[in-house]
Amino acid sequence: MGQKARGGISQLMYFDSLNAVINMAGHGAFVWAAYGISLLVVLFILLAPVRKRSRILHRLSGEVRRQQSELGSVREVN
């Protein structure tokens, strides 16, 4: 980011090197910690329902298959 010739959108950027982005004039640790923790929490609230839904569907699909195979074996006996 820092070494390349800067043009286009990077001219609009406030920082002029990757180090400046990381350091943020001494406030980097605070800013990045805040964004990092928030990212983790947002990922958690997004993924929790996805995992719950697939867990339920997985369980139910197993039940449905079992019921179907039971039905099938009953038919075979008859």
Added chain:
Amino acid sequence: MWSLFHKFGSPPWLYQLSGSILRWLLPITLLALCTGAVWGLLFTPPDFRQGNSYRIIYIHVPAAIVALAGYYVMAIAGAVSLIWKMKMADLAMRACAPIGAALTFIALVTGAIWGKPTWGTWWVWDARITSMLILLFLYLGVIALYEAFDNKEAAAKACAVLSLVGTVNIPIIYKSVDWWYSLHQPATIKFTEPSTIHASMFYPLLLMITAFYALFICCLLMNMRADILEREAKTSWVKKLAAGYHS
């Protein structure tokens, strides 16, 4: 109006509708969140007094605003479930609690991190911060209360009452920076007079606030969809859905 109300009470209809909303809302939300964060982090000038630490505003303020708005949604859903015994309102109320708790947590943690370089302390027992902490406990209380009951109908009723009683806290949070002397700065975005924030900082903030609202809606719908499946596990439409599920 009433037919719409009844439709919202229909689990398969709500499941299908929320699915088709999420299909476009979720990608837009994620894109907006990323754009807003990068814009706020890299493309805005630093605050002349706070320097770069102010960049935390782009998550702190949206998270706090939507955490409060989410409480309204939860309380209104609670009221609907109390008055009309509407099952889907009960689901909506319950779906709000973990999202609201997470957003309040983000607001508190980012506020603490922002407080250190700005005020010189992580935490003060000031009105705004304490009332936000109470908001977190209210959200966690609703989650815990629901889990504490075996009878889920009684649980829904108790949670609805708790969330309605808790609305007392909301105007206190809003007004806390005006009513009490506080370290916390008053609102910079105002509806009745010009905002005290420069446009170059305002637009990314506005984008992030919108994105956080959308994030709340996405998570709310996703939580409700999972709960609908759990609650309707015995019905034929869910069985049909599960039969077609491969993974």
